[in-house]
Amino acid sequence: MTHALLPSGFHDRLPPVADAAARLEARVLEAAHAHGYERVDPPLAEFEAALAHRLKATRAQDAVRFVDPVSQRTLAIRPDITAQVGRIAATRMGHHPRPVRLSYAGSVLRLRAGQLSPERERRQAGCELIGLDTVAAAREIVTVAVEALEAAGVTGISVDFTLPDLLGVLSAGPFPLGEASLDDLADRLDAKDAGGVAAIAPAYLPLIEAAGPFDAAHDRLCAFDAGGALTSRLDGLWKVADAVRGRVVLTLDPTERHGFEYQTWLGFSLFADGARGEIGRGGSYTIVHEDGSEEAAIGFSLYTDAIVAGGGEDARRRLFVPLGTDPALAARLRGEGWVTVAALDAGDTPEAQLCTHVLIDDGVRPL
Numbered sequence: 001m002t003h004a005l006l007p008s009g010f011h012d013r014l015p016p017v018a019d020a021a022a023r024l025e026a027r028v029l030e031a032a033h034a035h036g037y038e039r040v041d042p043p044l045a046e047f048e049a050a051l052a053h054r055l056k057a058t059r060a061q062d063a064v065r066f067v068d069p070v071s072q073r074t075l076a077i078r079p080d081i082t083a084q085v086g087r088i089a090a091t092r093m094g095h096h097p098r099p100v101r102l103s104y105a106g107s108v109l110r111l112r113a114g115q116l117s118p119e120r121e122r123r124q125a126g127c128e129l130i131g132l133d134t135v136a137a138a139r140e141i142v143t144v145a146v147e148a149l150e151a152a153g154v155t156g157i158s159v160d161f162t163l164p165d166l167l168g169v170l171s172a173g174p175f176p177l178g179e180a181s182l183d184d185l186a187d188r189l190d191a192k193d194a195g196g197v198a199a200i201a202p203a204y205l206p207l208i209e210a211a212g213p214f215d216a217a218h219d220r221l222c223a224f225d226a227g228g229a230l231t232s233r234l235d236g237l238w239k240v241a242d243a244v245r246g247r248v249v250l251t252l253d254p255t256e257r258h259g260f261e262y263q264t265w266l267g268f269s270l271f272a273d274g275a276r277g278e279i280g281r282g283g284s285y286t287i288v289h290e291d292g293s294e295e296a297a298i299g300f301s302l303y304t305d306a307i308v309a310g311g312g313e314d315a316r317r318r319l320f321v322p323l324g325t326d327p328a329l330a331a332r333l334r335g336e337g338w339v340t341v342a343a344l345d346a347g348d349t350p351e352a353q354l355c356t357h358v359l360i361d362d363g364v365r366p367l
């Protein structure tokens with residue numbers, strides 16, 4: 001009988017992917033640092049209770065839980081770092097002046113794989129701005145996300161905006177649902193099922209058409225905004241999109257809620273050429289403090305594995321240094337940015353060491 005080496009949904013990152021992932025995260029964090037975001041590094045697991053209700057409106061967490069033999073309490077392995085950053089901001093950094101700007105990178109674990117993404121363990125790198133979820137804060141977060149991706153060499157970026165609490169606002173205001181359920185309506189809208197939407201609440205039909213390229217979709221949403229219940233949201237959204245206009249492709253899918261369990265007025269998904277599926281996601285949300293008070297925040301997380309799988313990493317360049325080469329010469333070449341791979345015995349070859357270049361007569365030659 002053969003056993004799989006790793007459980008399904010888990011994988012080793014091997015060369016050159018692991019290096020590419022580390023480099024990517026370093027560039028992302030550096031871009032964030034340049035905008036004032038300082039790094040926090042929370043633990044892999046923590047008390048389940050401290051994580052589960054930290055962000056308002058999170059549903060039952062998709063976390064792997066276990067009873068800790070030491071504390072006898074239930075711990076959860078983090079499925080998302082945002083809630084941990086929220087905990088830090090609300091507790092240990094609760095006295096810091098607002099807004100607080102924090103960045104992070106680390107592994108997260110989901111209880112179950114999604115249909116489109118079979119991985120259960122993956123890496124996240126991101127930023128959270130705690131204390132504000134204004135248009136100015138959102139413009140900064142979206143800009144930093146795009147800049148971080150650009151710094152990491154990602155091309156063909158697109159940002160797909162959504163308004164996660166849109167249906168809530170409409171059903172509590174101009175278009176009450178009566179007996180019908182908001183989740184059913186959201187499902188039908190997600191499926192772009194006009195018949196289904198009409199059967200639940202025909203007033204929502206125009207929302208099916210209000211998705212697609214940003215400007216046109218925004219226009220349609222403005223036309224739909226009967227009574228002005230959405231005016232401030234739509235104005236704000238326009239200004240947020242303007243922050244990265246011309247730099248990325250902009251789209252709008254106003255009723256998309258999938259994956260935006262805790263986000264409030266604004267959400268966005270990030271995509272890039274060559275990458276399958278989302279490479280990141282972000283939005284505004286609400287942190288719940290120990291005393292029950294609430295604080296607004298906004299942030300984004302990038303999914304390192306999805307970005308690396310989408311390519312864009314630098315090609316390998318390795319210089320083979322034959323036996324007997326002056327170590328000072330190899331050191332000088334490393335100083336010039338070369339990766340040098342030293343032969344350790346006479347039988348060693350550039351091919352075996354996956355080298356692209358070789359040092360011959362003290363000169364660098366391509367292989």
Ligand SMILES: N[C@@H](Cc1c[nH]c[nH+]1)C(=O)O
Nearest residue numbers: 082281282283299300301
């Ligand atoms: N952590 C969220 C994205 C996010 C960060 N901040 C706010 N939202 C996710 O991965 O889906």
